[in-house]
Amino acid sequence: DSGVTQTPKHLITATGQRVTLRCSPRSGDLSVYWYQQSLDQGLQFLIQYYNGEERAKGNILERFSAQQFPDLHSELNLSSLELGDSALYFCASSPRARTDTQYFGPGTRLTVL
Amino acid sequence: AQTVTQSQPEMSVQEAETVTLSCTYDTSESDYYLFWYKQPPSRQMILVIRQEAYKQQNATENRFSVNFQKAAKSFSLKISDSQLGDAAMYFCALARSGGSNYKLTFGKGTLLTVNP
Secondary structure: OOOOEEEOOEEEEOOOOOEEEEEEOOOOOOEEEEEEEEOOOEEEEEEEEEOOEEEEEOOOOOOEEEEEOOOOOEEEEEOOOOHHHOEEEEEEEEOOOOOOOOEEOOOEEEEEO | OOEEEOOOOEEEEEOOOOEEEOOEEEOOOOOEEEEEEEEOOOOOOEEEEEEEOOOOOOOEEOOEEEEEEOOOOEEEEEEOOOOHHHOEEEEEEEEEOOOOOOOOEEOOOEEEEEEO
8 A cells, every 4th residue: 555545446427527536645745646547658647746836747638637735635637528538547646846756546447438 | 858668568477487577768867767666457556666877786675676777778677586476567667856847757568477
């Protein structure tokens, strides 16, 4: 158990819908990262937050957004869902906004029908 | 841009034997970190080992060790005394040390099968 929690574990929804994925980092960690794992794209970085502020963006679609709250938990919002958004979404956390080891949560498996 | 290449989509090893997984990378950074993560069928991403590029000594964690060749941009993982529980997808990953983006760039993975 990495200490990073993600909810829900599984999510099944329809095209055009909006969902929210939640992540709680390890106790004391200030940085949260979101990654998407799909069969065709592999593991890709989406976005990083540090202590409530966005620090870096990767291959995140405009339909996707995220935020980190004062209690340091983070949410990834996915809207206007398409079939191709079906993937495993991971959250990872690290202590600081620098190269620390990132510890991953168990992931949320999103299925868009 | 950073890239990570794992040229072996699949590998197999007999229980108790040794196996080496290959990884090459490309980066313009002089300081960076390299990681091996393991993803078993549960899909959890588990850190196996970490190497700082400025350290010449190869990292070791119990049965897991790396062969880090900075000039060749090579970072292989050696698993000794393989166990059934080592069966998983293994990902090599790279993160820069400076700047503001510490994202992990992953390879496509190597699926390791351990035969009893």
